[in-house]
Amino acid sequence: MSISANQPAFISRQVTAARCFYLNLRPRDRKGWTVVCGGREECSADYGIQRSRFPFLAIEFVSSGGGELFLGPRRSRLGAGSVFTYGGDIAQRIRNDPNRPLVKYFVNFAGQTAHELMRDCGLAPGSILTVDGIADVRAAFDALIWQGLRHDRRTDAICALQLQLLLHTLDRSRRRPGATATQRRARATFERVAELIDHDFLKLNSVDALARACHLDASHLSRLTRRFGQDSPLRLLQRRKMQWAAERLENSAQLVRQVADELGMDAFQFSRTFKRIHGLSPSAFLAARA
Numbered sequence: 001m002s003i004s005a006n007q008p009a010f011i012s013r014q015v016t017a018a019r020c021f022y023l024n025l026r027p028r029d030r031k032g033w034t035v036v037c038g039g040r041e042e043c044s045a046d047y048g049i050q051r052s053r054f055p056f057l058a059i060e061f062v063s064s065g066g067g068e069l070f071l072g073p074r075r076s077r078l079g080a081g082s083v084f085t086y087g088g089d090i091a092q093r094i095r096n097d098p099n100r101p102l103v104k105y106f107v108n109f110a111g112q113t114a115h116e117l118m119r120d121c122g123l124a125p126g127s128i129l130t131v132d133g134i135a136d137v138r139a140a141f142d143a144l145i146w147q148g149l150r151h152d153r154r155t156d157a158i159c160a161l162q163l164q165l166l167l168h169t170l171d172r173s174r175r176r177p178g179a180t181a182t183q184r185r186a187r188a189t190f191e192r193v194a195e196l197i198d199h200d201f202l203k204l205n206s207v208d209a210l211a212r213a214c215h216l217d218a219s220h221l222s223r224l225t226r227r228f229g230q231d232s233p234l235r236l237l238q239r240r241k242m243q244w245a246a247e248r249l250e251n252s253a254q255l256v257r258q259v260a261d262e263l264g265m266d267a268f269q270f271s272r273t274f275k276r277i278h279g280l281s282p283s284a285f286l287a288a289r290a
Helices: 112-122 136-147 155-173 179-204 207-214 219-229 231-253 256-262 265-279 284-288
Strands: 015-022 034-043 048-051 056-065 067-071 074-078 082-088 092-096 104-111 128-130
Touching: 015 082, 015 136, 015 231, 034 136, 034 155, 056 112, 056 136, 056 155, 056 179, 067 082, 074 082, 104 136, 104 155, 112 155, 136 155, 136 219, 136 231, 179 207, 179 231, 207 219, 207 231, 219 231, 231 256, 231 265, 231 284, 256 265, 256 284, 265 284
Parallel strands: none
Antiparallel strands: 015 034, 034 104, 048 092, 056 082, 056 104, 067 074, 067 092, 082 128
C-alpha cells in the first residue's frame, strides 16, 4: 500500500491500497503537455468523490468493480472498462458500489496543447466511454505508473510520451456502438470475470480454478477474455498476480522468495513469470527501484 501522508488533498484517502506517483504538482502552462501525477487505487467500500471543479485535466479508467458517475449533467453506470475525462469547471461525483468496490487508474496532466491531444483522440474533457481492450489499457496505465515511479532526469519526458500512447490506446480500444443484447450479456460476463480476477487472484492458481469460480467452461472463458480482454485467461491472471508482486516488493521488506511463497510459486517459476509480464527480473526490478 503506497499512500503518502504528504500526498495532495485532491487524492482520495478512501482506499484500501494505492500505487501513485507525483511529478509536478505546480506545472507551468508551457507548450506541449506534462504529466502531474497518476496511479492505481483500490477503493474502500465508503469511497466517494464530489468536486465542482478540478485544477488539471484528468482521465480515469475502471479496471473492475462498479459504481455510478455524475459528470456535469450526465449520469452513467461505472463498470470494468469505463473511461471518463474531466478538468476545469466540469463537476464530477462518484458513488462506489460497496458490494463491488472500484479498482481504477487515473492520470492528471496539464499544458497548452493538452486539450488538443485529448480532442485528437476523441477524449475531450467531459467524455464518458467504454473500452473493450481492457488488458491493453491496463498495460498502458501500468507502463505509465512504472515510468512515473523511476524519478530520474528522463522521467518527465518519458511520461509525456507514455501519456500520448495511453490516449491512442484508449481511442483504439473504445467500444463501438450498436452492440446486440447477446454482445451486452457477453460483455457483462467478462466484467464479472475481470472483477473476480482483481479481487480473488491470490486464491486462483489455474485457469480451471478461474473457470469454476466464474461458473464457465474453460473454452468459453478463453473466448471471452480474448474477445474483450485481448489476452488469454492465464495471462490476465498472471498479470494481476505480478502486479501485486511488484507492489509487495516495492512497498515491503519482503524477499523475492517470500513473495513467491505467498503466490504459491517456486522462485524459478515466479522470476520467469515476473520477467515475462514486467520485462525484467524481480532482482532487476528491486535494483531499479533502489
